[in-house]
Amino acid sequence: MTDGPKQSSLSSRVLEGDVQAIARLLTRVENDDEVGRAALEILLPHTGSAHLIGVTGPPGGGKSTLVNELIRSWRADGKRVAVIAIDPSSPLTGGATLGDRIRMMEWHADPGVFIRSMASRRFGGGLAQNTLAAAMVFDAAGFDPVVIETVGSGQDEVAIAELALTTLLVQVPGMGDSVQTLKAGALEIGDIVVVTKADRPEANDLSRDLRRLQTLTFGEPESAAGWQPPVIRTSSLTREGIPDLVAAIGDHRRWLTESGELDVRLRRIAATQLAARVQSDLMDELTSPIRHSLFATMVDEILAKAITPQRASQLLLALISHEERRS
Ligand SMILES: Nc1nc2c(ncn2[C@@H]2O[C@H](COP(=O)(O)OP(=O)(O)OP(=O)(O)O)[C@@H](O)[C@H]2O)c(=O)[nH]1
Ligand SMILES: [Mg+2]
Structure with a gap:
């Protein structure tokens, strides 16, 4: 895989305002793939x-x-x-x-x-x-x-x-x-x-x-x-x-x-972005192939009135942090 040079040329073309490169990167970023993520890291100082x-x-x-x-x-x-x-x-x-x-x-x-x-x-x-x-x-x-x-x-x-x-x-x-x-x-x-x-x-x-x-x-x-x-x-x-x-x-x-309101709003935007990211990353974790059946089991348990969604969510989060600590 020779993704490295490709990524850097994609981001440098974006920095130059190359319309085709921008269109391609937007698709990568929307799909949230590796090329998109790496390019965003290169672009960050320019934002x-x-x-x-x-x-x-x-x-x-x-x-x-x-x-x-x-x-x-x-x-x-x-x-x-x-x-x-x-x-x-x-x-x-x-x-x-x-x-x-x-x-x-x-x-x-x-x-x-x-x-x-x-x-x-x-x-x-x-x-x-x-x-x-x-x-x-x-x-x-x-x-x-x-x-x-x-x-x-x-x-x-x-x-x-x-x-x-x-x-x-x-x-x-x-x-x-x-x-x-x-x-x-x-x-x-x-x-x-x-x-x-x-x-x-x-x-x-x-x-x-x-x-x-x-x-x-x-x-x-x-x-x-x-x-x-x-x-x-x-x-x-x-x-x-x-x-x-x-x-x-x-x-x-x-x-x-x-x-000075600019700084307040920039901070709010950054916080919104981080919160959105954490939310979707957590959902990705919880519904990943290895945990998918556990998530489905919890849904069954909620339907069977064996557990509240609140408690089920706590259990799932506790499980993730437990696994993190062991790895
Ligand atoms: N009379 C008049 N009609 C307008 C004006 N601006 C827009 N329209 C008409 O209003 C309709 C809707 O315009 P859009 O600009 O598509 O409205 P929008 O809010 O983007 O619509 P959505 O994205 O579908 O929610 C179109 O038929 C326009 O031609 C205006 O200043 N005056
Ligand atoms: Mg519109």
């Missing part, structure tokens, strides 16, 4: 500068179209942009929706834009782990910003805020009872609240309601210290509000650095 931006909101809320307009602005500023689009639904297409495919085609010939779809079907820490590993690859390859786009389905909505430095919470007019559709706590995750499809008549009412709700949640703007999440109306048809949004993202990035 840490990209602005990780989370975009979340309801299905069909105009997230992808919005990100496309952001790409257009950032490209005009000479930035190289990566997008990780997480699709919870379609294992058939490997996560890419038709709209995402059209968007990918638009930027196909531009090496300064890389769009990757990922299916979020892996349970447990899979989403966070795969997403942040892919973000590391883009970061090392010199992409900045790196956008993580996900449909807000309650849990994912909050999860994305733990993976990003700046979170855009998308709200869309004309979806019933305006802000009442917001789940409790969802507003807090938005560093910037974006009302998309501002060309629709209901956009004004929605942004007014969102500002009221913000006041109820965070207090009067002048009384609160720190960052005030702005509500920005955008239309991807007319490009209204897109320059304002680009500016607000830049403002938030500067605020993070100046306030």
